[in-house]
Amino acid sequence: MFHAQPLTPWVTLLAVKRREVWKCNVLAVDCGAEIVLIDGNLTAAEIDRVEADYGRPVSTVFSTHTHLDHVNHLHAAAARGIRILSPAPEAAYLRDIDRLLVAGGMRTKSEREEMKHFMGEVLGLKPVSAVEEFTPGAQFAIGGITIRSVHLPGHAPGHCGYLAGAVSDVRQVFLVADLGLDDFGAWYGFDYCDLAAYRESIHRAETLYDPENHVLLGSHGRPHFPENPGNFKAIRAGIDRTGELILAALRECGAATVDELACSGLYYSPDALGRLDGTMKKLYRYWERCTILHHLRELEERRLVRRDAAADRWSARG
Ligand SMILES: [Zn+2]
Known part of the structure; x- marks a missing residue:
């Protein structure tokens, strides 16, 4: 009700x-x-x-x-x-x-x-x-x-x-x-x-x-x-924070595929993901993959990351 x-x-x-x-x-x-x-x-x-x-x-x-x-x-x-x-x-x-x-x-x-x-x-x-x-x-x-x-x-x-x-x-x-x-x-x-x-x-x-x-x-x-x-500023700050986390993760590991970045705590908490199983787990993984990809494309446009197309790996610039 x-x-x-x-x-x-x-x-x-x-x-x-x-x-x-x-x-x-x-x-x-x-x-x-x-x-x-x-x-x-x-x-x-x-x-x-x-x-x-x-x-x-x-x-x-x-x-x-x-x-x-x-x-x-x-x-x-x-x-x-x-x-x-x-x-x-x-x-x-x-x-x-x-x-x-x-x-x-x-x-x-x-x-x-x-x-x-x-x-x-x-x-x-x-x-x-x-x-x-x-x-x-x-x-x-x-x-x-x-x-x-x-x-x-x-x-x-x-x-x-x-x-x-x-x-x-x-x-x-x-x-x-x-x-x-x-x-x-x-x-x-x-x-x-x-x-x-x-x-x-x-x-x-x-x-x-x-x-x-x-x-x-x-x-x-x-x-x-x-x-x-x-508070609309808080929405914007949340988006920016996810982008910064992804950039920091790439700086730390050198280069990664989207799959390697997904479900590592950059967006959904590992605790929340751990409680899921079957199709729900797949769905969340799929969503997080898309989320990270949207950020990588935005970071690429800002010339902060680059994509190695042949290996489909992303790395931080500079
Ligand atoms: Zn909706």
């Missing part, structure tokens, strides 16, 4: 309390005759409770992006005829999970089949064919409420945050989704992630954020009110 915390008179945070790790913060927006959910990755029982609490139906779910913890229950909403709206190209990934895995960088069919089995059988993910696509940045008006999508690519190509509130009020809730406001920080563990775009998105969100009038919120963690404003 979830714990409901009103953020403004129109927007309530549904902090999901399920035991599974694949969950995210959900926003319920009171649009008068209908309730709209943002990142409404809720089970059928949880949607029942929203409708009972408000005494009105949930009409629409706006999705932020197609990552497991944001979409593995969306089929429950779709099955009830609730409209599912998703930014491009995330909608295409929701319709066809194979497309997500190809874009994420899983090139071999066997790798993708194992992952699809895990996502479907273990995590309950089902593709949602009825999803409607919109252009990131699109704005919607429903019952006197404005829901504005804010394109924040980098974490995923179509990754969107949302600004939601009444047309007549300056107070808004600003959901920045997986930009990294929580303790974990930024995440860019798929091939389609883009570190330069990620840095620009942090800047875009920071520029849009009005600490006086916005309740700021990430998809994981607690909301930020004027008395505890969100």
Whole structure:
């Protein structure tokens, strides 16, 4: 289930309390005759409770992006005829999970089949064919409420945050989704992630954020009110720190392949990795490999590392 915390008179945070790790913060927006959910990755029982609490139906779910913890229950909403709206190209990934895995960088069919089995059988993910696509940045008006999508690519190509509130009020809730406001920080563990775009998105969100009038919120963690404003600098510092760790590791060992660098404590903690097994371990290894590769490419552009293409080994310059 979830714990409901009103953020403004129109927007309530549904902090999901399920035991599974694949969950995210959900926003319920009171649009008068209908309730709209943002990142409404809720089970059928949880949607029942929203409708009972408000005494009105949930009409629409706006999705932020197609990552497991944001979409593995969306089929429950779709099955009830609730409209599912998703930014491009995330909608295409929701319709066809194979497309997500190809874009994420899983090139071999066997790798993708194992992952699809895990996502479907273990995590309950089902593709949602009825999803409607919109252009990131699109704005919607429903019952006197404005829901504005804010394109924040980098974490995923179509990754969107949302600004939601009444047309007549300056107070808004600003959901920045997986930009990294929580303790974990930024995440860019798929091939389609883009570190330069990620840095620009942090800047875009920071520029849009009005600490006086916005309740700021990430998809994981607690909301930020004027008395505890969100810290975008900390997200940037976390990214920089990972880059510095990778550079320091290369300086120490001379040269290494991405595989040699992965799972050595540069990104995920060895303790966390040690608790995983089977497909989960493979998944984390895959994510960390991609993360390190994004940093190596950035460091290469800054002429701090070089790649020996023949041996596929990376080394620090100078
Ligand atoms: Zn995500």
